[in-house]
Amino acid sequence: MENLTKQSAKSKIVGFFSDRGRKISEFFKSLPQRIKTKFAGAKEILYEGNGKVRASMLIMGLGQLMYRQWAKGILYMLVQAAFLAYFILRGASDFIGFFTLGTQESNAWYGIEGDNSVIMMLMGILSIIAIIFYAVIYVSNIKDCYVIQCAADTLKNPKSFKKELAELLNQKFYKTALALPIVGVSVFSILPIIFMILIAFTNYGGNIVPPALVDWVGFDNFGRILTLGQFAPTFFKIFGWNILWAVLSTALNYFAGLGLALLLNKKCVKGKTIWRLFPILAYAVPGFITLIAFKYMFSYGGPINQMITDAGGTAIGFLDIDAKWTARLIGLFANAWLNIPSSMLLATGILSNMNSDLYEAARVDGASAWKQFVKITLPYVLFATMPVLISQFIANFNNFGIFYFLRGGLYMDGYFLASDTDLLINWLYNMSIDNNYYSIGAAISIIIFIVTSVISLAVYVLSPSYKQEETYQ
Amino acid sequence: MGKNLSALVAHIAVIVAIIITLGLVSAFAAGASAGQGSDRFTGELEEGATLRILENDTAIKQGYLKELLDAFNAEYAEYGITAVDANMDQYTDLENDGPYGYGPDVLYQANDRIMRYVDGRHIMPLPVDAIDCLDVVGEQAWMAYSAVSDGQTNIFGVPVNIQGPLLYYRKDLLPENWEEEWDDDENGVCDIVEYWTDLYRFSKQRKEESGGTQFGYMRSFLEPYFSVGYLYSYGGYTFGNNNTDPTDIGHSAGNAELGGRVIRQLASIMDERCIDDSVTTGAYSALASGEFFATITTPDVYTMFVDEMKADGYSDEFIAENLVTADIPKLPVSGDLEDESQGFIESKMMGGVNGYAISSYTDYPNAALAFVNFATSYEMISRRNELLGIVPARSDVASDVGGLSEVINANLEEGNIVVMPSIKENAQIWTPLQTFFQDIAKDPYRTPAEYKYDTLEKIKAALQNVDQQIYDAIFTLQ
Numbered sequence: 001m002e003n004l005t006k007q008s009a010k011s012k013i014v015g016f017f018s019d020r021g022r023k024i025s026e027f028f029k030s031l032p033q034r035i036k037t038k039f040a041g042a043k044e045i046l047y048e049g050n051g052k053v054r055a056s057m058l059i060m061g062l063g064q065l066m067y068r069q070w071a072k073g074i075l076y077m078l079v080q081a082a083f084l085a086y087f088i089l090r091g092a093s094d095f096i097g098f099f100t101l102g103t104q105e106s107n108a109w110y111g112i113e114g115d116n117s118v119i120m121m122l123m124g125i126l127s128i129i130a131i132i133f134y135a136v137i138y139v140s141n142i143k144d145c146y147v148i149q150c151a152a153d154t155l156k157n158p159k160s161f162k163k164e165l166a167e168l169l170n171q172k173f174y175k176t177a178l179a180l181p182i183v184g185v186s187v188f189s190i191l192p193i194i195f196m197i198l199i200a201f202t203n204y205g206g207n208i209v210p211p212a213l214v215d216w217v218g219f220d221n222f223g224r225i226l227t228l229g230q231f232a233p234t235f236f237k238i239f240g241w242n243i244l245w246a247v248l249s250t251a252l253n254y255f256a257g258l259g260l261a262l263l264l265n266k267k268c269v270k271g272k273t274i275w276r277l278f279p280i281l282a283y284a285v286p287g288f289i290t291l292i293a294f295k296y297m298f299s300y301g302g303p304i305n306q307m308i309t310d311a312g313g314t315a316i317g318f319l320d321i322d323a324k325w326t327a328r329l330i331g332l333f334a335n336a337w338l339n340i341p342s343s344m345l346l347a348t349g350i351l352s353n354m355n356s357d358l359y360e361a362a363r364v365d366g367a368s369a370w371k372q373f374v375k376i377t378l379p380y381v382l383f384a385t386m387p388v389l390i391s392q393f394i395a396n397f398n399n400f401g402i403f404y405f406l407r408g409g410l411y412m413d414g415y416f417l418a419s420d421t422d423l424l425i426n427w428l429y430n431m432s433i434d435n436n437y438y439s440i441g442a443a444i445s446i447i448i449f450i451v452t453s454v455i456s457l458a459v460y461v462l463s464p465s466y467k468q469e470e471t472y473q
Numbered sequence: 474m475g476k477n478l479s480a481l482v483a484h485i486a487v488i489v490a491i492i493i494t495l496g497l498v499s500a501f502a503a504g505a506s507a508g509q510g511s512d513r514f515t516g517e518l519e520e521g522a523t524l525r526i527l528e529n530d531t532a533i534k535q536g537y538l539k540e541l542l543d544a545f546n547a548e549y550a551e552y553g554i555t556a557v558d559a560n561m562d563q564y565t566d567l568e569n570d571g572p573y574g575y576g577p578d579v580l581y582q583a584n585d586r587i588m589r590y591v592d593g594r595h596i597m598p599l600p601v602d603a604i605d606c607l608d609v610v611g612e613q614a615w616m617a618y619s620a621v622s623d624g625q626t627n628i629f630g631v632p633v634n635i636q637g638p639l640l641y642y643r644k645d646l647l648p649e650n651w652e653e654e655w656d657d658d659e660n661g662v663c664d665i666v667e668y669w670t671d672l673y674r675f676s677k678q679r680k681e682e683s684g685g686t687q688f689g690y691m692r693s694f695l696e697p698y699f700s701v702g703y704l705y706s707y708g709g710y711t712f713g714n715n716n717t718d719p720t721d722i723g724h725s726a727g728n729a730e731l732g733g734r735v736i737r738q739l740a741s742i743m744d745e746r747c748i749d750d751s752v753t754t755g756a757y758s759a760l761a762s763g764e765f766f767a768t769i770t771t772p773d774v775y776t777m778f779v780d781e782m783k784a785d786g787y788s789d790e791f792i793a794e795n796l797v798t799a800d801i802p803k804l805p806v807s808g809d810l811e812d813e814s815q816g817f818i819e820s821k822m823m824g825g826v827n828g829y830a831i832s833s834y835t836d837y838p839n840a841a842l843a844f845v846n847f848a849t850s851y852e853m854i855s856r857r858n859e860l861l862g863i864v865p866a867r868s869d870v871a872s873d874v875g876g877l878s879e880v881i882n883a884n885l886e887e888g889n890i891v892v893m894p895s896i897k898e899n900a901q902i903w904t905p906l907q908t909f910f911q912d913i914a915k916d917p918y919r920t921p922a923e924y925k926y927d928t929l930e931k932i933k934a935a936l937q938n939v940d941q942q943i944y945d946a947i948f949t950l951q
Binding site: 045046047049053054055057058059084087088091092093094095096097100103106107108109110111116131134138142205206207209210211212224228230296299300301302305314315317319320321322409410411412413416417419430431434435437440 | 476477478480481483484488491492493494495496497499500512513568571572592593594595597598744745746748749750751752755833834900901903904905907908911912915918919938942945946949950
């Protein structure tokens with residue numbers, strides 16, 4: 001039976017990846033055709049576009065002006081003027097600076113203002129984003145002029161500017177609504193992510209921090225992580241514990257939260273509001289304060305050891321240097337204390353939507369309470385919460401605070417700049433922030449991202465939320 | 474198609490040409506325009522300057538900063554120079570804030586924090602001839618602010634006060650007959666506070682007699698700042714070449730393992746609280762209640778002990794007479810707290826020198842230097858000592874104040890206070906040392922079969938491992 005389950009899971013994973021592989025292969029095979037289709041419109045414009053379209057190709061908005069589309073023409077011209085002004089004033093130097101990362105080191109002692117490589121990289125990314133935006137607007141300018149030409153050729157009146165604006169508030173409102181978020185996401189989300197990824201390909205960190213000039217080093221940092229003797233053993237030890245931690249803590253928090261929600265959902269429980277309040281109070285206290293309190297509770301001078309010694313026992317080093325597994329268990333417990341309340345609230349909300357007829361029918365068929373839980377409650381709750389469960393798994397995988405606050409500041413024998421309770425994220429912190437190796441830290445964080453993405457994707461694909469989406473809709 | 478394609482290509486070509494031409498021109502222009510620069514300390518005060526002064530929180534809370542600013546502003550009113558509170562976190566990061574104009578003009582911090590800014594040229598090398606207190610501050614204090622840059626030794630900060638640990642103890646808890654039983658050298662000072670061997674013996678006795686509820690000496694070993702001195706006392710050091718060479722790490726050098734054994738022995742006369750830091754904040758009340766007879770900490774927390782004793786109902790007179798601060802006891806040459814047959818050596822402890830530095834990003838270097846000279850004048854340092862209880866780095870103020878200020882100054886000059894290394898690699902020493910100290914303090918509380926440090930060879934090997942960890946942290950990824 002166990003073998004069958006293993007084989008089934010294995011075949012699902014293999015099936016998923018072979019399915020994805022087939023799709024990727026199909027994608028590349030169909031690529032030439034897709035490109036051909038995509039550029040069919042461009043070819044048409046190049047072949048059929050008249051002199052006015054050509055004018056817009058040379059100077060944005062000029063064709064529109066020739067068609068007496070004044071507002072649009074002027075707007076396109078202003079965009080071009082703004083872009084040129086930006087590039088003349090700083091965009092061009094930002095763009096080149098992205099590749100050089102600076103040529104002149106600053107010397108504040110003599111008031112010599114030099115280049116700041118990190119800022120140059122950031123501004124360089126911005127200039128590339130600006131170029132992409134410009135290209136998009138330039139293409140839209142040509143398309144727009146060609147659409148006007150087509151309308152004029154078929155003796156139709158081209159859409160007025162006013163009408164196009166009205167469309168942006170009606171049929172094409174999605175474009176208006178998404179414009180601002182796209183700019184926001186580009187600046188506040190995509191830009192920092194690209195920046196962080198690019199840092200992994202530089203030598204930024206250690207002695208090379210501004211005002212020293214940073215350089216591009218290609219894949220050197222990844223090569224060092226993979227080849228450095230001290231790294232590999234520590235990486236695999238921490239990675240193994242990290243996986244175990246993420247699975248155990250996610251499962252514990254999830255099922256304990258579900259259990260608590262089921263318990264408080266029972267009709268026989270009196271004063272449910274009060275009982276629900278206690279976990280919420282724990283949830284409301286800031287996490288780091290709770291963790292510091294836990295650290296004190298389990299310290300040698302804390303109340304737990306006080307009680308043990310008062311009772312004639314010997315103080316226990318719950319979190320000290322020898323306390324590998326005790327500290328790990330306390331970490332699990334502290335994490336459960338912090339996260340069970342949110343799981344409970346989530347499960348409470350979902351359980352309130354359960355169809356009581358299902359249970360009624362199950363009872364009539366003689367199903368035990370356990371059977372009802374396994375066959376009705378759990379599949380339903382799992383289906384509804386799988387995306388949350390995956391996000392909790394990732395959050396636990398990258399749970400920095402637990403062991404930083406409970407047992408930070410230890411380097412163990414057999415570990416390179418890490419302790420036996422550190423997770424990858426703590427190790428990353430030790431190396432990048434504590435030791436200023438930002439580029440190595442960025443490279444490790446990319447590896448962590450790949451690992452968590454693969455695991456999350458695999459779990460999601462195997463989950464009912466993915467396989468049985470239609471069943472619950 | 475040809476014409477349209479030409480128009481498209483022409484547009485793209487123009488844009489690309491603009492970007493590349495202007496980009497390259499600006500890159501070369503930036504390189505060419507960078508000159509050699511010149512010395513910014515011309516001696517001419519920048520009239521109308523507003524200086525942002527970063528002081529520590531205690532100086533702000535106790536009102537010292539306000540007094541200092543008022544006095545300086547009155548003195549320099551004729552030049553229109555004003556000094557104001559920078560109103561920033563006392564541990565502001567000049568490296569990240571300074572280049573963008575957010576940092577202070579003058580900053581007061583410990584030597585290790587200030588000197589880590591030297592490599593990035595975030596603080597200015599000071600013109601030695603223009604520093605007023607040059608001759609009245611000891612050489613060791615200046616060493617804390619010296620570094621080689623551009624091939625010559627420069628001074629980057631002006632010392633204000635010396636941080637060095639002291640022994641705090643309760644005189645009333647000494648044995649009544651100490652003059653007969655605990656004064657072998659007959660110098661009128663109880664040996665318990667003069668020699669670690671006697672303090673160890675007394676602590677052992679106190680713990681045994683109280684059934685483990687009262688202790689003699691008690692202090693967590695977790696903080697390397699207070700623990701590494703035992704290694705220094707027997708030949709260990711942090712970095713070679715007077716704490717400037719990070720390739721030479723020496724916590725295991727000389728007979729440093731003897732210092733490790735002293736720590737292990739001291740841990741045995743405390744309880745498990747010496748392993749973690751849970752006893753650190755409780756030390757004030759424990760000394761006040763008499764649970765502890767003595768502990769070691771810095772001079773600036775004296776008032777914390779006083780407050781706790783007052784809260785326990787002791788009168789001011791009683792506290793003044795019985796809460797005593799003293800120099801750190803002497804260690805046995807043997808490195809064994811049960812063997813004083815070979816005599817004693819002075820204890821070395823880690824210390825620090827706080828001082829002022831001038832940001833390289835200031836627009837008013839000459840006014841900033843005038844402020845530093847003013848703030849380190851005899852009058853202001855005396856006032857600082859009065860209000861904040863600091864140990865002045867100025868020898869003239871220290872000798873006028875006398876007492877422990879003089880003792881600590883002497884300790885610094887004699888090398889018994891080892892100033893925290895001023896190089897930025899110092900940031901890597903704490904975690905490996907903290908791990909070792911926690912491990913060795915735990916040893917007496919393991920079962921004999923689990924002992925990790927029961928021989929000097931094992932302690933030596935562990936210290937060598939600490940040195941290797943520090944080396945790895947500094948150099949592996951460089």
